[in-house]
Amino acid sequence: MQSLKNTDEKKSFYFIDKKPKKQLIVAKFGGVCMANPQNIEKVIDVIKNDANRKIIVVSAPGQSNENDKKITDLLYECCESLENNKHNCNNNDYDNSSICDKVLLKIEKIFIEIIEHFKLNEATISNDVFNIKEIINICKNQNKFEINQKHIYCDNFKSFIASRGEFLMAKIMAEILNFEFVDAIDIIKFNNDGELDFIKTNKLIRNKLTKYKRRNLSPTSKKRRGVIVPGFYGQLPNGQILTFSRGGSDYTASLIAAAINADLYENWKDVDGLMSCDPKIVKSHLNIREITFNELRQLSYMGSKILHPDTVLPARKKNIPIVIKSIFEPEKQGTKIGNYINSKNVDMVKAITGKRNQVHLKIKKIMEYNEVEYFFQVFKILNDLNISSIQFDANVDFIDLFFNQNEIKCDEKEFIEHFKTLDFLEISLKKDVSLIAIVGEKIILNSQIFKRLFLCLNIKNIEVLYVKINSNGSNIIIAVENRHFENAIKIINKLLFLSKA
Ligand code: ASP
Numbered sequence: 001m002q003s004l005k006n007t008d009e010k011k012s013f014y015f016i017d018k019k020p021k022k023q024l025i026v027a028k029f030g031g032v033c034m035a036n037p038q039n040i041e042k043v044i045d046v047i048k049n050d051a052n053r054k055i056i057v058v059s060a061p062g063q064s065n066e067n068d069k070k071i072t073d074l075l076y077e078c079c080e081s082l083e084n085n086k087h088n089c090n091n092n093d094y095d096n097s098s099i100c101d102k103v104l105l106k107i108e109k110i111f112i113e114i115i116e117h118f119k120l121n122e123a124t125i126s127n128d129v130f131n132i133k134e135i136i137n138i139c140k141n142q143n144k145f146e147i148n149q150k151h152i153y154c155d156n157f158k159s160f161i162a163s164r165g166e167f168l169m170a171k172i173m174a175e176i177l178n179f180e181f182v183d184a185i186d187i188i189k190f191n192n193d194g195e196l197d198f199i200k201t202n203k204l205i206r207n208k209l210t211k212y213k214r215r216n217l218s219p220t221s222k223k224r225r226g227v228i229v230p231g232f233y234g235q236l237p238n239g240q241i242l243t244f245s246r247g248g249s250d251y252t253a254s255l256i257a258a259a260i261n262a263d264l265y266e267n268w269k270d271v272d273g274l275m276s277c278d279p280k281i282v283k284s285h286l287n288i289r290e291i292t293f294n295e296l297r298q299l300s301y302m303g304s305k306i307l308h309p310d311t312v313l314p315a316r317k318k319n320i321p322i323v324i325k326s327i328f329e330p331e332k333q334g335t336k337i338g339n340y341i342n343s344k345n346v347d348m349v350k351a352i353t354g355k356r357n358q359v360h361l362k363i364k365k366i367m368e369y370n371e372v373e374y375f376f377q378v379f380k381i382l383n384d385l386n387i388s389s390i391q392f393d394a395n396v397d398f399i400d401l402f403f404n405q406n407e408i409k410c411d412e413k414e415f416i417e418h419f420k421t422l423d424f425l426e427i428s429l430k431k432d433v434s435l436i437a438i439v440g441e442k443i444i445l446n447s448q449i450f451k452r453l454f455l456c457l458n459i460k461n462i463e464v465l466y467v468k469i470n471s472n473g474s475n476i477i478i479a480v481e482n483r484h485f486e487n488a489i490k491i492i493n494k495l496l497f498l499s500k501a
Pocket of ligand 1: 030031059060073074093165231232245246247248249250
């Protein structure tokens, strides 16, 4: 069993005991929390209810209901129509720039509704909205523009436009709460390769935000109680904006929490924490009350959408507990994430997750081959093909690779052709495969699970195409055909959780 140092243990358990009086909480609010004025009212209540919530990170407004579109999706739509417009610039029948204008109007309407509801001065954002429109207009006709005496190239305007949802939302929230607005470009820095520059980022976060750590204001103080930071983006050395991958505001908040050694990172959503299974697939899921950093990382990587997959990394490094809570039920405990391991239930399954539409590439090796050289060649080909995220497994005869189907940009035959430079006995590619992960810190100790799992799937005629247990025994991954995905999850859920629901 994992042993924890005494001090670490205390830190990660502290939220179970009585709350210390003075803490620094970084609170991140997701898209649904920001979707409409009614939800924002709830966010404001949450922030006002605890004076320790001093550093607030926001997403762009998300969906109020299933038919709505997230602001970020609308902004990407706008970019796409602009790009198409450039490609079709001689085709006057098809004016994509007007599609973009329509999308912008929709976005403006969402923000205006919020501004009117909170009786803010429209000037709060009108200049910024004007700037966005102006930049879009410039990019329709030319290749670069200038902001703060820095050239921004329109080729990279996508990140700039996509980031405006968070930017405007943070400005509005700062105005509503009378908090300081700190733009993410001033604290989140990338290097020329677009990778996060941790050293610079940590330094800037500390410089800008540490003052809030000790700030305890009297009710009459004129100083601002806290700060609002837009999530999701940062700045390249040339001044341009770059976004993280989708859902990246979770990561922004984790970076901030780690850099300033916050006591707690709260991630506020429209659901009361993490569930044992996707509630869209299984109604009788359980709410997970405690989960380790490691388990959450596995779940995020294997398809759970609860937090951006990289969120755990900075928090885990500094052992900063994360709690996922709902703005609609703030009194409920949510899910706590830390180094926490309950020794009684160490082999317990915490959750099931999975991802559809994977490709299974199987290579039967020629045995005499130098293994390292062989793997190197395989990875080189994958890299040349721009395959970014893979599940990789190898044994004496086979290499098994899984990756997202949409990463294959050519037809299957052509794709396989790229591997022809390798010596192999056989190579096969199977599309429409799903990976399902069963996660729990030490499930490997629970031998019953394995027996029952394969028996149940077999009875229902679900063929298991592949099985893998990760090296620390905290994750079983199986592959099934897409058509069995939901059913397999339901069967596994019934087997592992239903008696407890
Ligand atoms: N708004 C962005 C997205 O929808 C980033 C975020 O919400 O974290 O992906």
